[in-house]
Amino acid sequence: MPQISPDGLTYTVKLKKNAKFHPPLSRAVTADDVVFSWQRYSGQVAGVPANAGLSSVAAYLDTVEKVDDSTVRFKLKKPRGDFLVSEAKWLQIMPKEAGTAFDPAQKMVGTGPWIFDSYTPGSVIKFKRNADWHLGPEAPYLDAVEINFIKEYATRLTQFLGGNLDECDVSGNDLGRVKDTLKSAQVIVREAVLPASYITFDGSARAANAPWRDPRVRKAMSMAIDRDSLLDAAYNVKDVEKLGLKVERRWNNDMPSFESGYWLDPQGKFQIKASDPKVSADNAKSFKYDPTEAKKLLDAAAQGSGFKTKLHTTSSRYGQAFNILTELLQQYLAAVGIQTELVDEDYASVYVTKTALGDFDGIAHIPRGPGARGQFELYYSAKGIRNNAKIDDQALFDRVQKMLSMSDPEQARTEMLSLQSYTNDKMYLVPMQLGGSGDYYAYSSKVHNAVEYQVNSYDLGTEAFPYFWKEA
Numbered sequence: 001m002p003q004i005s006p007d008g009l010t011y012t013v014k015l016k017k018n019a020k021f022h023p024p025l026s027r028a029v030t031a032d033d034v035v036f037s038w039q040r041y042s043g044q045v046a047g048v049p050a051n052a053g054l055s056s057v058a059a060y061l062d063t064v065e066k067v068d069d070s071t072v073r074f075k076l077k078k079p080r081g082d083f084l085v086s087e088a089k090w091l092q093i094m095p096k097e098a099g100t101a102f103d104p105a106q107k108m109v110g111t112g113p114w115i116f117d118s119y120t121p122g123s124v125i126k127f128k129r130n131a132d133w134h135l136g137p138e139a140p141y142l143d144a145v146e147i148n149f150i151k152e153y154a155t156r157l158t159q160f161l162g163g164n165l166d167e168c169d170v171s172g173n174d175l176g177r178v179k180d181t182l183k184s185a186q187v188i189v190r191e192a193v194l195p196a197s198y199i200t201f202d203g204s205a206r207a208a209n210a211p212w213r214d215p216r217v218r219k220a221m222s223m224a225i226d227r228d229s230l231l232d233a234a235y236n237v238k239d240v241e242k243l244g245l246k247v248e249r250r251w252n253n254d255m256p257s258f259e260s261g262y263w264l265d266p267q268g269k270f271q272i273k274a275s276d277p278k279v280s281a282d283n284a285k286s287f288k289y290d291p292t293e294a295k296k297l298l299d300a301a302a303q304g305s306g307f308k309t310k311l312h313t314t315s316s317r318y319g320q321a322f323n324i325l326t327e328l329l330q331q332y333l334a335a336v337g338i339q340t341e342l343v344d345e346d347y348a349s350v351y352v353t354k355t356a357l358g359d360f361d362g363i364a365h366i367p368r369g370p371g372a373r374g375q376f377e378l379y380y381s382a383k384g385i386r387n388n389a390k391i392d393d394q395a396l397f398d399r400v401q402k403m404l405s406m407s408d409p410e411q412a413r414t415e416m417l418s419l420q421s422y423t424n425d426k427m428y429l430v431p432m433q434l435g436g437s438g439d440y441y442a443y444s445s446k447v448h449n450a451v452e453y454q455v456n457s458y459d460l461g462t463e464a465f466p467y468f469w470k471e472a
Contacts, residue, residue: 002014002084004407007079008076008079008080008081008405008407009075009076009077009078009079010073010074010075010076011073011074011076011083011084012067012071012072012073012074013071013072013073013074013084014070014071015029015030015031015034015070015071015072016029016134017070018134019111019134020111020132020134021033021095021109021110021111022109022110022111022115022130022132023115024102024109025095025097025101025109026132029093029095029111030069030070031066031067031068031069031070031071031072032066032069032096033093033094033095033096034064034066034072034093035064035065035066035072036094036095036096036098037091037092037093037094038061038064038091039064040094040098040099041054041057041091042054042058045099047099048099053385055383056377056383056384056385057091059077059078060076060077060078060079060080060083061074061075061076061077061080061083062075062076062077063075078405079405079406079407080404080405081373081403081404081405081406081407081408081409081412082372082373082404082409082412093111094109095109097109111133111134112130112133112461112462113129113130113133113135113136113139113140113461113462113465113466114127114128114129114130114140114145114461114465115127115128115129115130117144122149123148123149124146124147124148124149125146125147125149126144126145126146126147127144127145127146127147128143128144129142129143129144133466135466139466139467140465140466140467141449141466141467141468141469142465142466142468142469142470145461145465148165153169153171153319153320156168156169157170157174157178160178160442160444161177161178161181161182163444165444166443166444166446166447166470167441167442167443167444167447167450168441168442169439169440169441170187170440170441170442171235171236171320171321171440172234172235172236172237172239172240172440173236173239175187175236175239175240175243175245175440175442176239176243178442179243182442182444182445184445185442185443185444185445186442186443186444186445186447186450186451187245187440187441187442187443188440188441188442188443188450188451188454189245189246189247189248189437189438189439189440190438190439190441190454190456191256191258191370191435191438191439191456192258192434192435192438192439193370193439193458194318194322194367194368194369194434194435195252195256195257195258195259195368195369195370195434195435195456196252196255196256196257196367196368196431196432196434196435196436197252197322197325197365197366197367197368197431197432197433197434197435198252198365198366198368198429198430198431198432199221199329199363199364199365199429199430199432200358200363200364200366200388200389200429201218201363201364201389201429202358202360202361202362202363202389203358203388203389203390203391203392204358204361204390206361207361210309211301211303211307211309212363214301214303215425215426215427216297216298216300216301217297217298217301217303218426218427218428218430219286219294219297219427220293220294220295220297220298220301220303220336221294221333221336221338221430222286222287222427222430222431223285223286223287223288223289223290223291223293223294223297224289224291224294224332224333224335224336224338225289225329225332225430225432226289226332227251227287227289227433227436228249228289229289229328230325230328230432230433230436231249231433231436231437233324233325233328234320234321234322234324234325234328234433234434235247235321235436235437235440237249237437240437240440245440247437247438248436248437248438249436249437250263250265250270250436250437251265251266251267251287251431251433251436252368252431252432252433252434252435252436253265253266253420253424253431254375254376254379254419254420254423254424254429254431255372255375255416255420256368256370256375256435257435257436258370258435258438258456259370259371259372259456260272261372261413262372262413262416262417263417263420264277264278264279264417264420264421264424265278265279266279266283266284266287266424266431267279267284267287268284276414276417277414277417277418277421279421279424280421280424282425283421283424283425286424286427287424287431291332291335291336294336295336295337298336298337298338303337304337305337306336306337306338306339307337307338307339308338308339308340308341309338309339309340309341309362309363310340310341310342310343310360310361310362310363311326311329311330311333311340311341311342311343311362311363311364311365312343312345312351312355312360312362312363312364312365313326313342313343313344313345313351313364313365314344314345314346314347314350314351314352315344316346316347317347317351318367318434321434322365322367322434325365325432325433325434326342326365327342329365329432330342340362340363341362343362355388356386356388357385357388358387358388358389358390360388364388365432366388367434368434370456370458372413372416373403373404373412373416376400376403376404376416376419377400377404379391379429380393380396380397380400380419380423380428381397381400381401382394382397389428389429391428393426393428396419396422396423396426399415399419399422400419402415403415403416403419444470446470446471447468447469447470448468448469448470448471449467449468449469450464450468453467453468
């Protein structure tokens with residue numbers, strides 16, 4: 001564990017002495033590599049522009065210094081309670097030879113359990129076992145991993161049922177078919193890669209008089225949504241339950257429901273500790289399906305006759321469940337008088353580069369990634385890169401910054417629960433149901449440890465795959 005100064009501004013970290021870069025370098029990871037990686041990230045290496053996310057990291061990280069070959073000192077500008085936890089996703093350690101001895105855009109050189117072998121664009125990427133992985137030597141158990149790119153879900157499922165794939169995501173409508181065809185298949189429910197979604201609003205000057213500037217309208221939109229029916233439609237929950245699988249009927253909040261320790265249950269049923277904050281009666285009411293009350297709120301906000309707007313989405317990226325939720329959202333809003341024109345955008349050129357960053361007119365349905373503290377920083381900070389509704393609430397910003405500085409994780413966890421009560425009062429963003437029941441995955445009976453070794457977020461390749469093994 002790192003040594004942390006009493007003021008929380010200095011972290012001194014010892015590197016694992018047996019951590020090494022795989023061939024062609026085949027050498028130990030040193031403090032020089034960590035310092036170089038920060039310099040490259042922050043634009044201090046000639047010819048390499050600073051990372052797009054630098055501003056948020058540089059707001060609290062001041063310097064990265066070498067103490068000796070195996071010791072690094074991080075100095076912060078202000079306390080950051082989850083420093084080194086959140087930074088793992090941004091500050092990947094690269095060898096100091098990157099950009100000189102080899103081009104990192106063309107060659108992968110790392111320290112993980114797998115070594116890049118080959119890549120066929122649009123087809124397959126292959127990795128082989130790293131026998132010198134510092135968490136080995138018995139792991140990874142597999143000699144190699146091949147990841148096939150099959151964009152069409154129906155083709156993926158057919159290949160899995162035919163024994164050509166070891167793993168496949170499965171829609172709720174197809175779980176019965178999987179169990180009938182491959183009776184020995186292992187089916188699990190786990191947190192979705194994108195475990196939540198939300199409705200956001202045009203917060204630009206052109207929308208200064210838009211109906212949704214009134215919190216009563218935003219709450220009416222929330223009450224117009226039947227969240228349980230959304231789960232049934234997108235994830236076929238009723239039929240999945242009949243198959244004997246334990247499926248959650250959770251409602252997302254500002255925190256995805258599968259982030260259990262940090263999630264304020266809008267239904268008031270779930271708590272980690274009896275002393276944890278609970279949802280207020282008024283806020284719980286805002287999440288319940290009540291179109292009659294929604295219409296009353298619209299009337300109180302002088303929108304009783306309803307209004308028209310655009311609903312921005314993309315149908316080519318996030319799968320069947322996301323698309324179903326968008327289509328049903330349009331229908332639920334129409335039932336209370338809010339007519340939406342569906343705008344299906346190209347993911348790369350418009351949706352992720354403009355809409356998700358707040359450049360849109362009307363409302364938008366957008367997925368939300370995993371994470372705890374970062375959820376609030378991204379969405380509820382003055383310069384948060386996901387503050388696409390252009391929320392301007394200094395009291396909220398101050399609370400988020402205070403939470404981010406808390407070094408006691410339990411204190412921060414409790415504050416995150418309380419923060420959800422505050423944002424629910426305002427309903428700045430309307431939580432939707434993407435990932436609310438988890439995602440369904442099936443594994444071949446020949447694959448072992450796949451059910452036992454599962455992690456949330458994006459870390460399967462490092463934390464779980466090394467412990468999978470397969471019968472010949």
